[in-house]
Amino acid sequence: MKALIVDDDRVLADVVAFTLRREGFQVVQAYDGEMALQRWREDPPDLIVLDVNLPKLDGFSVCRRIREQANTPIILLTVRGEEDDIVHGLELGADDYITKPFSPRQLVARAHSVLRRSGRSPRPTVHRVGGLELDPDRREVRFLHGGTASLTPLESRLLEYLMVNAGHVLTSEALIDHVWGAEGGDRDMLRQLVRRLRSKIAQAAGSAEENVVAHLPYIETVPGLGYGLIVPTSPEDNPAGCGEG
Secondary structure, eight states: OEEEEEOSOHHHHHHHHHHHHHTTOEEEEESSHHHHHHHHHHSOOSEEEEESSOSSSOHHHHHHHHHTTOOOOEEEEESOOOHHHHHHHHHTTOSEEEESSOOHHHHHHHHHHHHHHTTOOOOOOOEEETTEEEETTTTEEEETTSOEEEOOHHHHHHHHHHHHTTTSOEEHHHHHHHHHGGGOOOHHHHHHHHHHHHHHHHHHTTTSOHHHHTTSOEEEEETTTEEEEEOOSSGGGSOTTOOOO
16 A cells, blocks of 8 residues: 655654554655645545645645545645634545544544445555564464464554564654553553563463574563563573563
8 A cells, every 4th residue: 555645844744754654554644735746646646644734736626636636535634623614625535534633543533444444445554573473454473483472452553563663662752642641651561561462472482492482582671761672682681570660
């Protein structure tokens, strides 16, 4: 699946692009209305995330021109919260409308929603890191040797984020925001979730030989900072307990 991100705020455009790449999208970016139409003509995307306030040609005009020729799903982004603007965008053929600021989870949910309605919904990407595999669609973690374990939605969301950022430490705040979002979570809830996830990973690795287990990815705790998914390069890199809390 390919997404065209159009926003003259390059920092925000990069954040949106990163968010959608993490969901398995190929991403193309444009920074003004004319460039957006050029990118759209050259390589038609499956989804367009389009800012309203653009130089050279505004987002409403871009939306209208695209809608005259194609039914590509379009999500409009704007700092405006006026009802007339929302109605105008939808009347031009936009499929959804998000007011800035917004959370990455909100954008992902809206993207999947408009794609489902258009019959273009992508299958979630299966993530693989160092012999560890996560299937978000089935909410199942498994190792290449064959061990598996079922995950809850929160466990799956946490593991996916850790796998996408494997080798890097993520702060507790970033993990809480990604897993719980506006619903709210805290450090104690995160610690409990990490412990349950570690148990599930150990369950999936249960039938592996000892020399295989020593090289499997594990969740490391970095006190005072957060957690990271580590892929050992040698058995000594994988401590037996994988850290506490």
